[in-house]
Amino acid sequence: MDNSRYEAGLAKAKSVIGDKLVDKLLNDFKDVAPDMSRFVIEHVWADLFCRPELDVKTRELAAISSLATLGSAPLQLKAHINGALNVGCTPEEIIEVLLQVMALAGVPAAMNAIMSAREVFQERDLLKSVSR
Amino acid sequence: MDNSRYEAGLAKAKSVIGDKLVDKLLNDFKDVAPDMSRFVIEHVWADLFCRPELDVKTRELAAISSLATLGSAPLQLKAHINGALNVGCTPEEIIEVLLQVMALAGVPAAMNAIMSAREVFQERDLLKSVSR
Amino acid sequence: MDNSRYEAGLAKAKSVIGDKLVDKLLNDFKDVAPDMSRFVIEHVWADLFCRPELDVKTRELAAISSLATLGSAPLQLKAHINGALNVGCTPEEIIEVLLQVMALAGVPAAMNAIMSAREVFQERDLLKSVSR
């Protein structure tokens, strides 16, 4: 019945972070806390990320800034770096947000986040386009 | 000699957070740690915020997301909410970034940040345009 | 239509933190981000706090432990200290959770949280019963 929220969230999640990471989200929790994935799909992807008040590129860059600031969520940071690339952000824009984190949350937070970005860029064969 | 960095940073800071908050930055530290303001002007406003890789609106929204995530920097959060409004972000976009922080850093971080935004909107007589 | 979630959450919130704090939650956000209160009512109070897997006293004590650990959410900490007292926790149990925070998150986090508890106990005229 509330299935429409779940379906809308699932579609949005797949369009941003991609089928593979959504499958991982569902699989990681299915035998330990299936409600966790459901809450993420409904609360985050349906209720928040489907709202039209902010374009998805800005959403992803703001999310990356927060996750880098936390410092303790490298998996989620990498998921949203993938998401940012999927919705059209450039590697340069992502790096720029992370350089700015240096001022807001310190050099170690920025350095570790850029190392996470490097892993994603390498997996997607994007490193050449970043380096000068 | 390195004055050009300082001048560029000062101009950028004034154009984003406004003369009054820049004056406060300079005055707050001048009798206790004048190098603090100089580092902020040079390291943050000149070296980071003058870079063309990211438009200033996205910079401000990403900074707001990080500052709300920290939770312990209400003055700096309010300065960048003012900055975001000055460079053309709407109150709705700012609120939207802060609602998203709920998912990334928890409900208390989002609630307190929105209360800071409310103070800024009230000071600028913008509350009416937000409420429905 | 989704009104049942909202109604269930509102009733649960009132039964735990009390009418006055729920009114404050609704009023604080109504002219700046009305969706914030709705999300808190639905996501937190309906979807999480109505779940039968954990008794409400343990929920409140665990929430207090997390909020004291965050260190930057004194208003929310005080709301849940009120909530804990409302659902039958004793001041001694609350203090005991906060003393334990000393080991998990450090002395300053525990000290500041106990000062918040002291304010709540004083407002409710409970200080005499705590002291020995």
Next chain:
Amino acid sequence: MDNSRYEAGLAKAKSVIGDKLVDKLLNDFKDVAPDMSRFVIEHVWADLFCRPELDVKTRELAAISSLATLGSAPLQLKAHINGALNVGCTPEEIIEVLLQVMALAGVPAAMNAIMSAREVFQERDLLKSVSR
């Protein structure tokens, strides 16, 4: 002379997190900072966890809530998830505390903590009993 505190703490630690994790605590630090283990035994397990003001199940669930909130202490989180199970908490109660962390400290903190819980449940062959 102060040996009684150490002995009481050691016994309590063993009864909660088990002999194997206590041995690891003693061994990890013995050649680098033996006072660290002694302080943990005396300050935490004797002075705090032996206090009768709170039952040990609630202590462990509150500790799990705080450790999940910190986000940067997966080893200690896993030790207390083991402790919670040892003293009679169910996997469902532990998961419920961690779902609640989603609201207090954000989705990434909750997700990573549940992944730590999953590892403990798997080591103890408890995964089947959680999934539905």
Next chain:
Amino acid sequence: MDNSRYEAGLAKAKSVIGDKLVDKLLNDFKDVAPDMSRFVIEHVWADLFCRPELDVKTRELAAISSLATLGSAPLQLKAHINGALNVGCTPEEIIEVLLQVMALAGVPAAMNAIMSAREVFQERDLLKSVSR
């Protein structure tokens, strides 16, 4: 019987942060959580700060660095800034540690900590000696 630890800790605390702040520590908690002050005196001031492995000036400067990094403990930060001054650190050394926090934990953490230092310096009429 364990009184010697308490007495040693009390004497050390008074010699570092001064009688007035020690009295405040004892008074703040005496009607809400008297064990809190006792634990601080015994665990922190006796067991840790009396150890000869580190001189007290370095201890205080390292403590200030950590408290500024936390960002959510201004009262404790101010107590240790007072402590640092009492044991012979100069205002310049304290500011220097806080400027370094800018790189480790970000500009907002450093700025807010320096504002706390400014308050302490002003209370002790030390501002003139800092400014140039």
Next chain:
Amino acid sequence: MDNSRYEAGLAKAKSVIGDKLVDKLLNDFKDVAPDMSRFVIEHVWADLFCRPELDVKTRELAAISSLATLGSAPLQLKAHINGALNVGCTPEEIIEVLLQVMALAGVPAAMNAIMSAREVFQERDLLKSVSR
């Protein structure tokens, strides 16, 4: 032209954390965010660590205290533990700073930081000299 800042920072960094870790800093970022290493060399090592207001041993111990407090920067913590040893701090002084972190940021932060110190001591064959 601004090369003198870069050269001064590079020399200072090499003298503190050593050639190998400086090479790693330059290599890690060169194909993803070369400006990151430049900012670290110039903002941190030239502008902050070259300042004469604080001796380098105290700088390193204060940095270690902050990095242990953050809890999410083990690589940077290990770099500065190496730095502290390079500039003449003893393993005992480093451990002492980390024991003190137990009081400021909690037991888990201190335990994880001491485990990082243990790794560095082992790599440098210093474990025997620490244990008693």
